[in-house]
Amino acid sequence: MSSKIKPLIALNLKAYAESSGEKGLKLCETAAMVSMLSGVRIIVCPDATLLREAVKIGGEVYSQKVSQFEPGAHTGWMTALQLKEAGVIGSLINHSEHRIPSPEIANAIVQLDGLKLESMVCAKDSDESVQLAKLKPTFVAVEPPELIGSGVSVSTAKPEVVSNAVARIRKIAPTVGIICGAGVSTPADVKKAFELGVDGVLLASAYVKAKDPKKLLEEMAGQI
Numbered sequence: 001m002s003s004k005i006k007p008l009i010a011l012n013l014k015a016y017a018e019s020s021g022e023k024g025l026k027l028c029e030t031a032a033m034v035s036m037l038s039g040v041r042i043i044v045c046p047d048a049t050l051l052r053e054a055v056k057i058g059g060e061v062y063s064q065k066v067s068q069f070e071p072g073a074h075t076g077w078m079t080a081l082q083l084k085e086a087g088v089i090g091s092l093i094n095h096s097e098h099r100i101p102s103p104e105i106a107n108a109i110v111q112l113d114g115l116k117l118e119s120m121v122c123a124k125d126s127d128e129s130v131q132l133a134k135l136k137p138t139f140v141a142v143e144p145p146e147l148i149g150s151g152v153s154v155s156t157a158k159p160e161v162v163s164n165a166v167a168r169i170r171k172i173a174p175t176v177g178i179i180c181g182a183g184v185s186t187p188a189d190v191k192k193a194f195e196l197g198v199d200g201v202l203l204a205s206a207y208v209k210a211k212d213p214k215k216l217l218e219e220m221a222g223q224i
Helices: 021-038 048-057 080-086 102-114 126-133 159-172 187-195 213-221
Strands: 008-012 041-045 060-063 090-093 118-123 139-142 177-181 200-203
Touching: 008 177, 008 213, 021 041, 021 048, 021 060, 021 213, 048 060, 048 080, 080 090, 080 102, 090 102, 102 118, 102 126, 118 126, 126 139, 126 159, 139 159, 159 177, 187 200, 187 213
Parallel strands: 008 041, 008 200, 041 060, 060 090, 090 118, 118 139, 139 177, 177 200
Antiparallel strands: none
16 A cells, blocks of 8 residues: 555445435445544545535545546536536546547546546556556546456455556556455455555445445445
């Protein structure tokens, strides 16, 4: 873990029924509460329809996506400026369920950075994570797609992917934060991920579909 980056938990709420509407806002509220009480940085990524309301709750909010475009005639896209004006602090980019070409990733990072917004770029493996780190996003999230939603954490199933990415990125882009995602489901997964040297974890269904999301998040925060 980098001594210059505050450790964090990022929560992607995706488009589950359990994270839509008021249910999604409740999950955002829970995350903000646990963050305040634990002192652990917790970022929540609700769907686009909830962004403005989620920001009002008071926690740290990311968008699930952002376009590469500057403001203009781009129907159906969401620009960095729109996110800035909605009050969010950053965006996920290139999640395995919404992958985009490398030039678009680079442009999206530039758009966010120009407005002092953070970027968390997802990578499918160690090699891609290193290539994306060269673009100088705020964070690179290593997420083997075959483990996403599996309940089997990459930190357990493929620890070498994480440790290799950490070692290589630290050499070429020491200011870029390194996030571990895919299958992170338990406090033990979080503990293992940080033992491998990451700055944070990214999870989705384990939190959204938990019987007691608050308890799970508190226990995860307790491992950091």
